[in-house]
Amino acid sequence: MGELARLQQDGKVEHVGLSNVNVAQIRIAQGILPVVSVQNKCHVFMQRSLRDDVVGYCARSQIAFLAHSPVGGHGRQKRLGESKLLLELARRTDATPWQVALAWLLHQGNHIIPIPGASRPESITSSLQACGVHLSREDLAALDGLQDW
Ligand SMILES: NC(=O)c1ccc[n+]([C@@H]2O[C@H](COP(=O)([O-])OP(=O)(O)OC[C@H]3O[C@@H](n4cnc5c(N)ncnc54)[C@H](OP(=O)(O)O)[C@@H]3O)[C@@H](O)[C@H]2O)c1
Incomplete structure (x- = not known):
């Protein structure tokens, strides 16, 4: 962080x-320089970053x-x-399970930016359409309850 602060200066x-x-690590870094973003693994089956605040x-x-x-991560x-839950919500919202997973992330806050990887253009188009998938409070609560892999 010290070296990065010098490069910034x-x-x-x-x-x-x-x-x-x-x-704790973000706080340490903030004591040295301004932090503009944090990139952690986060998806419906890996909710640690939500649970540990x-x-x-x-x-x-x-x-x-x-x-x-x-x-879910490449592979x-x-x-x-x-x-089963993602398939059910996908059927109800006329979406795919992957779009439901991305929509759940987008519902967690305006500061959340999912960064899906893709080798096929179809994946990118599909991910963009996740912005239009609406999940109810009950849907979100059910997804919140999924166990981490
Ligand atoms: N900071 C870190 O430590 C760290 C670690 C891992 C990853 N990352 C970053 O996170 C980003 C994504 O990581 P990732 O690619 O490993 O995981 P990912 O986005 O969870 O998974 C990517 C895979 O999911 C498929 N996919 C993407 N969008 C889809 C959609 N809407 N519907 C169906 N399938 C979809 C893609 O398929 P196709 O290939 O068939 O299109 C691709 O193979 C990358 O920028 C990567 O650099 C960062």
Whole structure:
């Protein structure tokens, strides 16, 4: 962080973000330089960043939260299509299980930016359409209750 602060002072770095951190680590970094973003793994089956208050802390501190591996992570994304709850919500909202998973993330706060990876254009188009998937309070509560992998 000290080196990054020096690079920032030299004008070589504009903004600094952190990845895979907890609240204590964000606080330490903030003691050295301004933190603009945090990028942690976060999806319906990996909700640690919500439960340990990283997402909440970022909201209160005006830090963007970039949810990495938002549809399960490369190579594990197929597992979302096997979830009974996601399949049921997808059927009800006329969406796919992956879109429901992204919509759940987007419902967690305006500072959440899911960053799905894709090798196919169809995946990108589909992910963009997740912005239009509405989930009810009950749907969100059911998804909140999923156990982490
Ligand atoms: N900071 C870190 O430590 C860290 C760690 C891991 C990942 N990341 C970052 O997180 C981002 C995403 O990670 P990731 O690619 O591993 O995980 P991911 O986004 O959860 O999964 C990507 C896979 O899901 C599929 N997919 C994406 N959108 C979909 C959709 N709407 N419907 C159906 N399938 C969909 C893609 O399929 P196709 O390939 O068939 O299109 C791709 O193979 C990347 O930018 C990566 O660099 C950061």
